[in-house]
Amino acid sequence: MLVTALSCGKFGPGDLSRTIALEVIAPDSLEEYDSITPHARLLDGRGDSVAATIVWSLPDSADTVALTLLDTTTGRITVNHAGLTGRLLASAGTFVSNPVSIRTLAAADTLFPTGPTHDTTRIAGVTALDSLSGPLLLELADTVTAGTGGNPIVPLAGRPIVYTLAHPPTAGPVTLVTTDTARTLAATATGVTSAAGIAFVKVRMLLPDTVPDSVVVIASARRRAVGTTVPGTPATFVVRFQGIAVADTLFAAGPTEDTIHLSASLDSLSDSLTVEVGDTVLATNSVTPLAGRPVVFAITSPTTAGPVTLVTSDTAHALVTADTVTTDARGLAAVKVRLIAGARPDVVVVMASAKRGVSANLPGSPVTFRVRLLP
Structure with a gap:
């Protein structure tokens, strides 16, 4: 971390070209066997640098115990004793900076x-x-x-x-x-x-x-x-x-086609549109179901929102055209199609897809479901 010390003078508003401050920048800590060269500059009222000769010093004997000043013209310092704090001063003519405190640290070697x-x-x-x-x-x-x-x-x-x-x-x-x-x-x-x-x-x-x-x-x-x-x-x-089970297959775990026979009510539900995410075990030619994997269901037809929606509970009515459902302990994820209001489409097409982590779609993606709506 760098620390800055600034010594300022006071002048009137018409004196912007005059030197008003001495700025010092140095690290707040220094390790044994390392050395650093701080930076200092005189500033005028506009904040521009002013040419000057900078002289560096350690204010008192306690500072010389902590730090060693190698060069009074460059301010280059090194650690004398670790575990202390030393102060460094810069001066230019009548300007003397505020002391910069530098902690001396044991060397990480x-x-x-x-x-x-x-x-x-x-x-x-x-x-x-x-x-x-x-x-x-x-x-x-x-x-x-x-x-x-x-x-x-x-x-x-x-x-x-x-x-x-x-x-x-x-x-x-x-x-x-x-x-x-x-x-x-x-x-x-x-x-x-x-x-x-x-x-x-x-x-x-x-x-x-x-x-x-x-x-x-x-x-x-x-x-x-x-x-x-x-x-x-x-x-x-x-x-x-x-021991990581790798998702490598997505498939329908139930019928991919369903028919809703509309009654007097305009609010009717399809059966569950269900898929399974699994890990294929070649040795036994079986599939291990995988829980906690996201499956995205989306209505692809009709292309405009409403009059059908996707729901994950029989009481839901909010308009949803795409939803992400997490597989349960059996590796299953499911939605239903609900007719809510408006012109009845003849067929609703829903696609389900899943990815392997953040990469490509799983083999079997997408699974396509078709729901027909009949009077």
Whole structure:
């Protein structure tokens, strides 16, 4: 993060060409062994830069304990002691900036996994559509010189580690999450290290019909001030999902033609127009029904809305020409056609279709239903 300090003078409205401020921009933190060069400029009343010689300094002895000023003309600084806060000043003639506070941090010089880099998530049953991998754990740390006593690996808290989907390259069938309840699509997620220096994300499966054999995630960490990568970057994780039932067929689970015989009432229902989504098991030449899969039903004839509608309950009357119905535990989805008012069509055509995740239509799509309306 960058911080800005501004020192201002006061002049009248006719003095816009005069120098009125000294602006300083520097990072709010700096790691050991890194050095940075801040930026400063004089500004006139219009906000334009004014040529000037900038001189840099550390205000008092406490600041020199935290920071080392390498060059008073460029302001280049480095860390003297970590875990402190030092202040940096810029001056140009009579203008002296407000002090910029810079926290000195232990250097992140190693990134390494603290858990498995290969994970296999087994889906329980054929109806599970939403499953999580184990945590992809990484530790960010500072290594200290041998002989200083204590643990040579010092974990660093509050540091970001960026995880990115490498395969598949976009979120959709899978996403990266930092909590077990998150479901937002994300091809990149940032984990923040805990007091133990550990960050993690998980891979969530959302659309099993398009999940590849392997999901590859890479993770990286950078030094805050200069942006160089920490040794150990990138770390690579591979996640596999097993036991996924793949939707590969859509078919009618009942008659595809029906006839409504109209009585004195103008409000009549067809029988259920039912389809099944399944996974074909070649070894047994059978179909495993799949629950929780969306099926889209749409009236394709007549082409104008009304006088017929699609309903999923016998009491519904709202005008609906297309509806998405989720398959039940038997893999079935169904709608009915209701005649509500207006000129009676001779035939109502309804098409049902389903996709494999977010990709192509399932084999068997669309299933076509015809409902005749007779007096």
